[in-house]
Every structure is written in structure tokens, then in C-alpha cells.
């Protein structure tokens with residue numbers, strides 16, 4: 001459908017792309033729970049297996065419900081191909097397996113998802129791929145760290161939990177000067193707020209578990225990019241190794257995509273209102289949010305993000321005791337590390353997501369003991385403020 005209507009705006013594409021209606025005339029896409037597919041005759045089976053004829057073979061790599069999700073997300077990100085995966089980590093693993101080999105060097109932002117660091121340091125290293133890390137916003141450091149064998153630059157922007165930004169266009173230019181690929185984890189923004197491929201990135205990876213679902217129900221991931229890198233290399237790994245998305249989860253995500261544009265606007269509006277309120281609160285020493293005027297990269301945020309998104313963090317004086325007091329006083333917010341949900345969640349990074357770092361590493365990374373991260377949901381923002389005020393007013 002999307003090919004016929006390239007002029008449609010994203011909100012429309014998110015609702016209309018990818019559903020190839022069956023003879024049943026269903027208005028809403030169905031869930032195809034079938035592991036394999038039947039052929040007219042032996043010749044057709046042979047043609048499908050050889051690739052001479054397009055069509056379904058086996059749901060490890062071809063499933064109509066999963067394909068609907070893939071077509072929809074590809075169009076939203078502006079990529080030619082999308083490969084859906086079982087989780088966000090499976091998307092990153094499949095990307096690395098498809099696009100790198102023994103002896104390659106991976107250059108990554110220091111501020112990335114914890115499991116991604118472990119994947120790079122503990123597992124990719126076993127296969128002869130070495131990773132080094134640079135501060136996200138320091139372009140000179142990126143440039144200085146590139147080696148002849150560097151193959152991939154990996155970045156997450158805005159970063160978690162301090163909302164620092166990487167300049168996608170500048171990093172893409174740098175990558176291409178050195179024959180490298182730029183991979184962007186676009187989990188925090190989604191294509192509703194940021195389209196890395198338009199800014200020169202080669203590949204976008206997602207944890208669909210977060211905003212693409214939007215209601216904290218299913219695990220999933222996706223890789224989006226061009227025909228060669230994603231359609232051939234990443235798809236080849238998925239087809240063979242099988243970290244595939246289930247049709248049921250694909251169905252949940254593609255329904256999630258239908259409201260993505262609306263939800264991301266609402267998450268951003270709530271987060272912006274909460275950030276401004278926190279900034280005025282006497283117990284809060286600092287707020288990290290790309291939508292605030294004092295954000296050190298405000299100009300870049302305005303240039304590369306449509307809206308500042310739903311993730312923010314703030315610091316209270318008094319270290320861990322004070323932060324825990326605020327968190328434990330909440331009754332509405334969920335104390336959990338998940339994010340991108342309609343339900344607001346609150347996390348103490350120093351003792352959870354970043355708890356495995358040494359105190360020195362945490363100081364280097366700017367994760368203070370008084371830091372609190374909020375994934376701002378879609379409840380009425382006045383209720384979210386009241387919930388945080390209960391603890392903050394007692395500090």
C-alpha cells in the first residue's frame with residue numbers, strides 16, 4: 001500500500017501501510033499463526049526455495065503478520081527494508097553478526113544500554129571483534145578513536161539517563177569518510193521523533209518492547225536500512241540463526257504503530273511539563289531533558305528531533321537516601337526499569353541499570369547517587385507531579 005501512496009504523511013502511513021488484505025476482507029490485520037506454508041505443486045515449492053518465486057516458506061523468516069509490521073516500520077523510518085527480531089538485543093546481535101567479521105573494530109558511544117555493552121565486551125570479543133568506547137557528544141574523540149579496521153560506529157541518542165545527544169549527521173559523515181557504517185539505536189525517539197536514516201545513518205535498530213508497543217506487553221526488536229545491509233546481510237543471519245519475532249508480538253506492535261505519532265506527542269508534552277515543574281522545585285538541583293532551554297545541546301535537539309520525547313532524569317541533593325525517599329513515596333509511578341509505556345516508571349540508575357559499574361565509572365559517566373530517571377507516561381501530568389511532590393516536599 002505504501003508504494004502506491006508515497007505522499008502520505010507518517011501518521012497515515014503508520015495506520016495504512018503493510019496490510020495486504022486477504023480474500024476474507026478483514027479490515028484489521030489478522031494474526032497468521034502458522035509455522036509453514038503449502039504450495040500448489042512441487043515446482044512451486046522448488047521455485048520458492050530457490051528464491052525464483054517470492055512468497056512464504058517458513059515462519060522463521062517469512063510470516064505475513066511479521067511482514068506487515070516490517071513494511072510499516074520500514075516506511076516510517078524511511079528505509080528500504082526492515083527485519084523484525086525477537087527482542088531489541090536480538091536486533092543488535094543480528095546487526096553485528098550480519099555486518100561485521102573477525103578482526104573488525106566496533107566504535108561505540110560510552111552511554112549505551114547496559115546489555116549492549118555486555119554483548120560487545122563479553123560476547124562479540126569471543127569472535128574477534130573488539131569494541132572501544134568514546135563520549136557520545138565528543139566528535140573529536142570519535143574521530144581520534146577510528147582505526148583502519150573500524151567497521152561500525154554505534155550510537156544511542158538521546159542517551160540514557162542523562163539525555164545527552166549525538167550529532168547523527170556529523171557521525172554519519174565521519175563514518176563514511178572512513179568506510180564505516182553508522183548504526184543508531186532509535187529506541188528512545190522512534191521514527192515519530194527522529195529519523196536517523198534521513199540524516200545519513202546506515203542502519204537503525206529498535207527495541208520494539210518500548211515505545212513501538214507502547215503499553216509494556218511484548219518483547220520485540222527491529223533492524224531497518226537498505227537492501228544490501230539489511231535486506232541481504234542482516235536478513236541472512238535472521239533466516240539462518242532464527243532470532244525471529246513471533247506473529248502475535250508483531251500484531252501487537254503493528255497496532256502500537258497506529259497510535260505511535262499521537263503517543264509520542266503526548267509523551268513529549270507530559271515530559272516537557274514535568275521537566276519545567278521539576279526545574280522549579282527547590283529540592284531538585286538539576287533536570288536533564290532535551291526540551292529545556294538550558295540543555296547544553298538544545299540547538300542540536302531542535303535540529304535532529306521533532307519533539308524532545310518522554311524520557312527525563314533529575315538530581316536531588318542528599319544522594320541515594322534522598323533519591324530512594326522520593327521513589328518510595330510514589331503511589332502512582334511504577335518502580336521498574338522498563339520504559340516507553342503509557343504507565344510512568346521511576347528508576348534509580350545508580351543502584352539498578354548502572355549498579356554494575358564501579359563508583360568511579362559512575363562518576364565518570366555522570367550518574368550521581370541522587371539521580372532519578374522517569375519514563376513519563378500518559379497519565380494526567382498533574383497526578384505525576386503530585387506523586388513526585390509527596391517525596392520531594394519532604395527533602
Ligand SMILES: *Cc1c(COP(=O)(O)O)cnc(C)c1O
Pocket residue numbers: 087088089090113116156185187188206207208209210219220221
Ligand atoms: C531496552 C533497550 C534495548 C534492548 O531491548 P530488549 O527488547 O529489552 O531486548 C536496547 N536499546 C535500548 C536503548 C533499550 O532501551
